[in-house]
Amino acid sequence: MRVTTYASHSALQILKGAKQEGFETVAFGTGRVKPLYTKYFPVADHFIEGTYPEEELLELETVVIPTGSFVAHLGIELVERMRVPYYGNKEVLKWESDRSLERKWLEKAKLRLPRVYDDPDEIDGPVIVKPHGARGGRGYFLAKSPADFWEKAGRLGIRDKEDLSEVQIQEYVVGVPVYPHYFYSKLNDELELMSIDRRYESNADAIGRIPAEEQLGLELNTNYTVIGNIPVVLRESLLMDVIEAGEMVVKTAEELMGGLWGPFCLEGVFTEELEFVVFEISARIVAGTNPFVHGSPYSWLRYDFPVSTGRRIAMELRQALGEDRLGEVLT
Ligand code: AMP
Numbered sequence: 265m266r267v268t269t270y271a272s273h274s275a276l277q278i279l280k281g282a283k284q285e286g287f288e289t290v291a292f293g294t295g296r297v298k299p300l301y302t303k304y305f306p307v308a309d310h311f312i313e314g315t316y317p318e319e320e321l322l323e324l325e326t327v328v329i330p331t332g333s334f335v336a337h338l339g340i341e342l343v344e345r346m347r348v349p350y351y352g353n354k355e356v357l358k359w360e361s362d363r364s365l366e367r368k369w370l371e372k373a374k375l376r377l378p379r380v381y382d383d384p385d386e387i388d389g390p391v392i393v394k395p396h397g398a399r400g401g402r403g404y405f406l407a408k409s410p411a412d413f414w415e416k417a418g419r420l421g422i423r424d425k426e427d428l429s430e431v432q433i434q435e436y437v438v439g440v441p442v443y444p445h446y447f448y449s450k451l452n453d454e455l456e457l458m459s460i461d462r463r464y465e466s467n468a469d470a471i472g473r474i475p476a477e478e479q480l481g482l483e484l485n486t487n488y489t490v491i492g493n494i495p496v497v498l499r500e501s502l503l504m505d506v507i508e509a510g511e512m513v514v515k516t517a518e519e520l521m522g523g524l525w526g527p528f529c530l531e532g533v534f535t536e537e538l539e540f541v542v543f544e545i546s547a548r549i550v551a552g553t554n555p556f557v558h559g560s561p562y563s564w565l566r567y568d569f570p571v572s573t574g575r576r577i578a579m580e581l582r583q584a585l586g587e588d589r590l591g592e593v594l595t
């Protein structure tokens with residue numbers, strides 16, 4: 265059995281981790297990035313050009329590790345139909361890609377979520393408006409009153425309440441971003457906290473570099489295009505909050521969609537009241553795990569050798585092979 269993933273996002277870490285666990289590795293993607301995975305960072309034993317070279321992957325007897333890029337580049341429909349064995353539960357895809365299903369899941373897990381406004385005329389504080397299908401925060405805008413909302417929404421062609429199905433209006437929660445990365449081992453029925461990051465976003469992290477006086481004149485719109493990730497170590501008394509949130513998400517996933525296993529991430533902010541408010545879940549490895557190729561403070565507390573999330577996935581596959589339980593973790 266070989267381990268494969270799409271050449272972007274967290275592929276370096278996934279393939280490195282697979283090699284550490286003794287697997288042969290395969291990357292696929294655009295020809296331009298081949299040297300990244302085979303020469304500069306020699307983590308891929310094979311590189312296949314193509315968006316999704318199914319026949320070759322089947323021939324190589326690979327297991328695909330899904331990433332944000334893999335799902336984004338292929339689209340959910342293709343992923344649901346793919347024949348190459350997939351690590352994780354494909355049922356989860358529709359739950360996390362549909363904002364209302366995702367909310368149902370997180371509500372059932374009793375997480376603190378931002379309030380959602382169905383009627384913009386009820387806006388009574390700062391809100392963040394998210395067009396459906398907008399990724400990585402592009403197209404989001406902030407508003408502070410009904411009038412402000414209608415003015416900004418008008419620029420996107422949203423002129424009356426009929427058009428509102430295209431956006432979700434969320435309470436803007438003031439807090440610092442904290443993205444805990446988890447790994448739920450289905451084989452051992454155990455949740456692990458792997459690492460934590462915050463994102464480095466353009467232009468959200470750039471605006472503070474401009475003096476306030478000049479910001480006003482520039483009429484900048486905040487957006488959140490991810491450029492990189494920064495490690496975070498959490499105040500220790502907050503760790504149980506984060507762990508309990510992860511446990512609840514796993515438990516409710518069992519009830520709603522037959523389980524969530526492998527890596528996942530809760531994306532949220534911690535407020536000044538020390539409350540973890542979650543606005544999104546990513547039900548697979550997130551690129552925020554990339555600073556931890558050599559493990560994180562949390563993985564180091566659990567394992568006495570360097571364990572990245574990529575390596576943790578490979579450890580699970582290795583265990584599944586040894587116990588003849590691959591069928592339980594692949595779909
Ligand atoms: P890419 O392959 O870089 O085009 O990324 C595909 C998807 O993954 C996009 O939705 C990105 O926003 C997301 N993504 C890629 N890299 C990161 C990162 N370092 N942190 C957070 N999200 C990322």
Ligand code: AMP
Pocket residue numbers: 378392399400401434435436437438441463488531533543544
């Ligand atoms: P997302 O695309 O949902 O990951 O959001 C992109 C960025 O928008 C995040 O990194 C947060 O900084 C910010 N954000 C999203 N939702 C909220 C919210 N409800 N309150 C405050 N900030 C948010």
